[in-house]
Amino acid sequence: MPRGLTARRSADSPTAAEHAGAPALERRVLCTGGMTRRLGAVVTLLLSACGQGIAQLEGDTPPEADALASTAQELISCAARSETGYENGRAFAITVVTVDGKPAERATANAYALMQAAALRDGVRLSVVSGFRSMSEQRYLYACYVNCACNNCNLAASPGYSNHQSGEALDLNTGAAGVYGWLTRNAARFGFYRTVPSEDWHWEFLGPSPGPGPCDAGGGATPVVRFDNLEAGGWYTNGLWMRVQASSAVRFVTYTSDGFTLGASEHRDDGFSARYVFSGLGDRTIVATAFDADRKQLGVAQVKVKVTAGDTQRGSLDFESPADGGWFENGIWLKVNTRGPVARVRYSAGGFALGESTDAAGQFPVRATFTTLGWRVITAVAVDARGVEVARRSTVVRLTP
Numbered sequence: 001m002p003r004g005l006t007a008r009r010s011a012d013s014p015t016a017a018e019h020a021g022a023p024a025l026e027r028r029v030l031c032t033g034g035m036t037r038r039l040g041a042v043v044t045l046l047l048s049a050c051g052q053g054i055a056q057l058e059g060d061t062p063p064e065a066d067a068l069a070s071t072a073q074e075l076i077s078c079a080a081r082s083e084t085g086y087e088n089g090r091a092f093a094i095t096v097v098t099v100d101g102k103p104a105e106r107a108t109a110n111a112y113a114l115m116q117a118a119a120l121r122d123g124v125r126l127s128v129v130s131g132f133r134s135m136s137e138q139r140y141l142y143a144c145y146v147n148c149a150c151n152n153c154n155l156a157a158s159p160g161y162s163n164h165q166s167g168e169a170l171d172l173n174t175g176a177a178g179v180y181g182w183l184t185r186n187a188a189r190f191g192f193y194r195t196v197p198s199e200d201w202h203w204e205f206l207g208p209s210p211g212p213g214p215c216d217a218g219g220g221a222t223p224v225v226r227f228d229n230l231e232a233g234g235w236y237t238n239g240l241w242m243r244v245q246a247s248s249a250v251r252f253v254t255y256t257s258d259g260f261t262l263g264a265s266e267h268r269d270d271g272f273s274a275r276y277v278f279s280g281l282g283d284r285t286i287v288a289t290a291f292d293a294d295r296k297q298l299g300v301a302q303v304k305v306k307v308t309a310g311d312t313q314r315g316s317l318d319f320e321s322p323a324d325g326g327w328f329e330n331g332i333w334l335k336v337n338t339r340g341p342v343a344r345v346r347y348s349a350g351g352f353a354l355g356e357s358t359d360a361a362g363q364f365p366v367r368a369t370f371t372t373l374g375w376r377v378i379t380a381v382a383v384d385a386r387g388v389e390v391a392r393r394s395t396v397v398r399l400t401p
């Protein structure tokens with residue numbers, strides 16, 4: 001929990017105004033108004049005395065909007081290191097991890113990761129332009145301001161008084177399309193508030209925590225995937241939908257139970273969702289495994305739930321070919337074994353229809369040839385004579401030349 005959080009949250013409705021209200025603004029005017037650049041030592045001392053007020057003006061450089069968006073997007077490393085943070089000039093130990101390639105305090109990074117995943121589901125790409133700053137970095141920026149010799153002569157909070165040093169502040173890519181609007185509508189849900197009136201890129205994590213993040217609890221394993229619709233111990237009717245939040249490096253997610261593949265999806269838009277109808281009810285441990293484009297495993301989430309009678313199990317479907325996880329030459333036969341009132345089976349990959357078959361005796365065969373190779377999630381949907389879905393299943397395969 002970030003320092004000062006409890007006090008700041010004591011009011012029912014923490015808003016930006018609470019942190020950037022009139023008193024602070026007045027102090028700011030007192031501290032900076034009428035001063036010219038290249039001030040003497042006496043005025044520098046005055047500036048230091050005004051440090052707390054100046055903290056309301058972080059003096060950040062407006063971020064270059066898209067410089068990092070594509071390269072460092074969503075690189076979260078939970079490898080933690082200890083740093084010295086500062087709040088109101090007081091030093092304290094702070095734990096720093098890396099997000100979007102930038103250092104950030106761990107609780108801030110966890111909340112940000114959840115916010116970033118939510119934004120991605122809305123088609124908005126958030127990235128961190130500047131996160132935690134060490135004392136030496138803030139001294140540099142402050143000296144730039146005082147001497148007007150670097151960093152565009154931008155105003156900078158005095159060393160020890162920037163909330164980039166307390167670990168709460170992140171400068172985000174608000175110059176990128178859709179980012180600022182999304183943040184104004186959603187950031188508060190994740191504990192982030194815009195706190196500096198003149199800096200629309202500067203957001204601070206004031207809490208509360210929006211939930212477990214990828215770097216929680218020890219900071220070792222990095223689950224870049226978490227269940228979105230299933231909670232541990234929850235009861236769910238059969239015909240279970242599984243859905244996750246996953247970081248942007250994730251290309252597809254597989255779902256298993258006791259090592260048995262339940263399904264897979266490469267559709268970020270719908271939370272990589274997959275549906276499975278269990279033949280037996282009761283306790284089930286569902287494991288979601290997230291992979292990148294090269295099928296490198298990025299993260300795992302698991303949840304134990306109780307599957308109860310609900311949807312009538314009208315049909316079931318298993319892939320006869322291709323076998324899950326296998327390597328196949330391009331031009332493959334797709335075949336399934338079905339039970340129940342299955343009239344036809346439709347196949348698709350990545351949202352593209354591959355064909356459909358009504359040939360039950362031939363195991364609903366369809367031959368598919370792909371224009372690009374590599375890992376593919378192939379989904380088969382079985383429908384009854386009225387076209388109502390009765391079962392679906394996915395398999396993940398690798399296509400080779």
Ligand SMILES: [Zn+2]
Pocket residue numbers: 058060164169170171201202203
């Ligand atoms: Zn900032």
